[in-house]
Amino acid sequence: MDIIDQLTEPAPQPRATIFTSLPPRTVRIVDGVDFGLVYQHACLASWIAAGFEIRSINPQAENDELQELGFPVKYVSSANSRPLINEFMKAASTADPSPNGPTAPSCATDPISC
Numbered sequence: 001m002d003i004i005d006q007l008t009e010p011a012p013q014p015r016a017t018i019f020t021s022l023p024p025r026t027v028r029i030v031d032g033v034d035f036g037l038v039y040q041h042a043c044l045a046s047w048i049a050a051g052f053e054i055r056s057i058n059p060q061a062e063n064d065e066l067q068e069l070g071f072p073v074k075y076v077s078s079a080n081s082r083p084l085i086n087e088f089m090k091a092a093s094t095a096d097p098s099p100n101g102p103t104a105p106s107c108a109t110d111p112i113s114c
Contacts, residue, residue: 015053017095019088022056022073024065037069044071057083057091 022044026036047054054073056066063075076091078084 015051017053017055017092018047019055019057019091019095021058021078021083022054022066022071024058024062024069040069041071044073048072055091055095057087 022040026040028035028039044054054071055076056063056071056073057076057078058066059079059081060077063077066073067075076087078087080087
């Protein structure tokens with residue numbers, strides 16, 4: 001976990017915001033071992049190290065699950081089972097005036113490929 005701690009140190013630059021919808025469970029099987037949670041932490045750590053703030057738009061039940069995982073994320077509640085693009089646009093338009101980078105919800109399933 002030391003590498004993750006090192007990666008979560010903010011980059012010395014203005015913060016931009018990534019809007020996404022993190023899945024409460026990620027599966028990444030390598031040699032028969034599920035590294036999903038470690039993978040998810042590493043993805044978030046890389047975004048933070050790059051200077052991003054992360055906001056995840058999910059149904060409240062999923063936000064509750066994600067908050068228990070201790071991710072350094074701000075959560076936005078969605079009334080829908082899958083957040084709609086207009087929810088991302090609304091969240092981005094009401095966010096702090098820093099540069100914003102809305103992302104496709106599918107990026108949350110494979111953040112490294114985004």
